[in-house]
Amino acid sequence: xxxxxxxxxxxxxxxxxxxxxxxxxxxxxxxxxxxxxxxxxxxxxxxxxxxxxxxxxxxxxxxxxxxxxxxxxxxxxxxxxxxxxxxxxxxxxxxxxxxxxxxxxxxxxxxxxxxxxxxxxxxxxxxxxxxxxxxxxxxxxxxxxxxxxxxxxxxxxxxxxxxxxxxxxxxxxxxxxxxxxxxxxxxxxxxxxxxxxxxxxxxxxxxxxxxxxxxxxxxxxxxxxxxxxxxxxxxxxxxxxxxxxxxxxxxxxxxxxxxxxxxxxxxxxxxxxxxxxxx
Numbered sequence: 001x002x003x004x005x006x007x008x009x010x011x012x013x014x015x016x017x018x019x020x021x022x023x024x025x026x027x028x029x030x031x032x033x034x035x036x037x038x039x040x041x042x043x044x045x046x047x048x049x050x051x052x053x054x055x056x057x058x059x060x061x062x063x064x065x066x067x068x069x070x071x072x073x074x075x076x077x078x079x080x081x082x083x084x085x086x087x088x089x090x091x092x093x094x095x096x097x098x099x100x101x102x103x104x105x106x107x108x109x110x111x112x113x114x115x116x117x118x119x120x121x122x123x124x125x126x127x128x129x130x131x132x133x134x135x136x137x138x139x140x141x142x143x144x145x146x147x148x149x150x151x152x153x154x155x156x157x158x159x160x161x162x163x164x165x166x167x168x169x170x171x172x173x174x175x176x177x178x179x180x181x182x183x184x185x186x187x188x189x190x191x192x193x194x195x196x197x198x199x200x201x202x203x204x205x206x207x208x209x210x211x212x213x214x215x216x217x218x219x220x221x222x223x224x225x226x227x228x229x230x231x232x233x234x235x236x237x238x239x240x241x242x243x244x245x246x247x248x249x250x251x252x253x254x255x256x257x258x259x260x261x262x263x264x265x266x267x268x269x270x271x272x273x274x275x276x277x278x279x
Contacts (some may be wrong), residue, residue, distance in 0.1 A: 001027045001150040002143070007065025009058050009080060011046055012035035014097060015071030017125040021154035023050035024128075036061040050104065062087040067147060071095040074271050077101060081109040088114055093144045095119055095134075095151075099170060100268025103137030103163060115140045117148045120169045121155070123177045130156030131173040135163035171261030179256055184209050 006028065008015045019035050022028060034053035035046045043054040062068055062084045072080055077098045088094060088110050095117040096106055103116045110116070111265040116137035123132045132152040136145055144159050152158035161169065184205045191201030216223055231237040244250075 004066040005032045006067045007061040008035045008069040010071035011042035025154045059087040068094045105272040120166050122173050125155040132158040133161045133169040167261045167264040169258040169263035175260040262268040
């Protein structure tokens with residue numbers, strides 16, 4: 001990662017996870033990381049645990065940073081953009097993780113020509129296992145994208161995509177951890193139904209999902225190949241798979257991704273419309 005100074009506005013779960021990930025990998029030189037947050041406890045944690053510079057004034061953070069990360073909720077974005085716009089100069093890149101807010105809306109609230117990147121990370125960033133997609137705005141260059149991807153690789157997997165696909169990313173990996181939690185909970189319930197204690201059933205279900213994902217990621221086999229490897233002719237697994245097909249599991253998961261993606265588009269456009277009305 002090239003040595004740009006990074007400033008993160010917002011030390012909530014995602015902002016602090018990103019800060020901690022970059023600090024842990026030592027991807028940037030000492031003194032190149034900063035964060036701002038209104039809560040003193042969060043600033044103190046960032047300083048003590050990550051060695052980051054801390055700010056209470058977002059404009060001072062922007063003045064320090066070359067790469068500014070907006071790690072705030074969409075409903076807080078308008079106030080932050082209004083606050084920092086005058087401090088955003090031509091040598092800075094602004095990255096937003098506010099779900100659903102398109103880059104053109106951000107660009108309209110910042111000085112003309114500002115380089116903007118948008119990212120869609122997910123909750124496992126907290127444990128360094130995020131799936132993140134980054135997309136460029138109209139003025140962002142390859143160097144900005146490379147830096148953004150390297151930044152999020154400190155907390156998991158990161159890919160570059162086109163912005164119009166970020167709603168699909170939201171429906172899949174953004175909302176996906178919730179779907180997986182339902183699967184884990186249902187597996188554990190099944191274990192309880194056939195006699196396991198709740199504690200043992202949940203431990204086994206959690207490890208099964210974790211181990212299966214690890215096997216898939218490390219072998220790079222198609223999931224169907226691993227499924228067929230486990231499902232012996234006339235055995236227990238194929239009987240269970242038959243029950244899943246009869247219950248419509250595939251249809252339900254595909255529908256969940258599609259509906260969440262559509263909803264992301266609707267919410268994003270509503271928020272963008274409100275922000276444009278204020279510009």
